[in-house]
Amino acid sequence: MKISPIVAHLRQYCPSFSGRVAGGIDFEAVAASAKLSHPSAYVIAVSDKATQNDVQNGLRQVITDFFDVVLVVDTRDERGQEAADLTHLFRAEIWRALVAWVPGPEYTPIEYGGGELLSINRSRVVYRFTFSADFQIGRNAATDPPETWEELELDGLPSFAGITFDMDCIDPADPNLQRPGPDGRIEVKFSGDVTP
Numbered sequence: 001m002k003i004s005p006i007v008a009h010l011r012q013y014c015p016s017f018s019g020r021v022a023g024g025i026d027f028e029a030v031a032a033s034a035k036l037s038h039p040s041a042y043v044i045a046v047s048d049k050a051t052q053n054d055v056q057n058g059l060r061q062v063i064t065d066f067f068d069v070v071l072v073v074d075t076r077d078e079r080g081q082e083a084a085d086l087t088h089l090f091r092a093e094i095w096r097a098l099v100a101w102v103p104g105p106e107y108t109p110i111e112y113g114g115g116e117l118l119s120i121n122r123s124r125v126v127y128r129f130t131f132s133a134d135f136q137i138g139r140n141a142a143t144d145p146p147e148t149w150e151e152l153e154l155d156g157l158p159s160f161a162g163i164t165f166d167m168d169c170i171d172p173a174d175p176n177l178q179r180p181g182p183d184g185r186i187e188v189k190f191s192g193d194v195t196p
Contacts (some may be wrong), residue, residue: 044068045065059148067131069094080125089138094159107134167186
């Protein structure tokens with residue numbers, strides 16, 4: 001999943017961050033390079049999981065993309081009581097911005113997966129909220145662009161224009177050739193053309 005649209009969406013719909021939202025693939029690296037003042041949020045691409053193929057004559061899987069929104073808030077007490085209250089308020093704002101929002105035409109609406117405390121010290125609290133959205137790999141219609149190797153390979157084949165049948169019946173069979181048949185002689189031949 002592209003995280004840039006999520007970052008832009010949070011910047012627009014989470015006014016408490018005042019635009020202090022960044023993204024990346026590793027929280028520590030992003031936080032160190034972005035150096036945002038707090039409160040701030042970091043969108044981190046986490047992982048994806050796939051279901052088993054659900055068709056017999058091709059490939060179609062549902063992929064779930066996971067991402068975290070890592071919240072960083074300042075705290076004035078080691079217990080984090082004030083930060084816990086702030087985390088509750090920021091979580092509600094993040095939910096309003098993301099839950100049920102569709103990040104792209106191929107995705108299902110975003111769902112919330114849970115949250116957990118990552119760290120707390122005398123100056124800051126870091127809390128992670130996990131979200132996910134599903135999409136499908138494997139196209140639904142032949143007019144869609146290929147998404148798998150099989151689809152790409154099939155698209156390279158010439159179109160089906162017709163078929164010719166040569167039928168060698170099992171019975172009657174020529175006892176001089178092979179018994180029981182088929183005996184190698186073509187008893188019936190027919191063809192059919194297909195027009196697109």
